[in-house]
Amino acid sequence: MNLEELKPEVKSIIDRVQLTVNERLLKLCELLENHVEYYNWVGFYFKNGDKDELKLGPYVGEPTDHTIIPFGKGICGQVAVSNQNFVVPDVSAQDNYIACSITVKAEIVIPIFVNGENIGQIDIDSNTPNPFTEADERFLEFICKEVAQILE
Structure with a gap:
């Protein structure tokens, strides 16, 4: 299933108002991890109250010790500060990277x-070197806009 074909599925999950927000976020993680072969860990991090840190939300994949990430630390922490997408084709080339799994x-x-x-x-790890394209960025931006609607 290509990324465009997943968009109606994403909308369907977002629209399930009988589910809690976290249940819908987890279903999105499962959808992505199950249908995009190079999405090996899919999760959400959210600002932790008024602290300058992120707190792990729903995710699928290997368990992680990184349940709290300070702003500026690692890729997620840098995005919290920069407000920009961050695509890392090779994590070993990043100085400020928090390794979740070898x-x-x-x-x-x-x-x-x-x-x-x-x-x-939304944070996605891949066990495949350099798998992410502009199509992934646009698709994940779409998901983030959909998710924002249930977080308002």
Whole structure:
């Protein structure tokens, strides 16, 4: 299934108002991890109250010790500060990278904005070197806009 074909599935999950926000976010993680072969860890991080740190939300994949990430640390922490997408084709080439697993080769992080404020992000790790394209960025931006609607 290509990324465009997943968009109606994403909307369907977002529209399931009988589910909690976290249940819908987890279903999105499962959808992506199950249908995009190079998405090996999919999760959400959100700003932790008024602290300058991110807190792990729903995710699928290997368990992680990184449940709290300070702003500026690692790829996720940098996105919390920069408000910009961050695509890392080769994590071993990054100085400010927090290793979750030795199998991870690449990472993409896209911020989620609610009312112009960066409130969190979707984080995807891949065990495939350099798998992410502009199509992944656009698709994940679409997901973040959909997610923002249920977080407002």
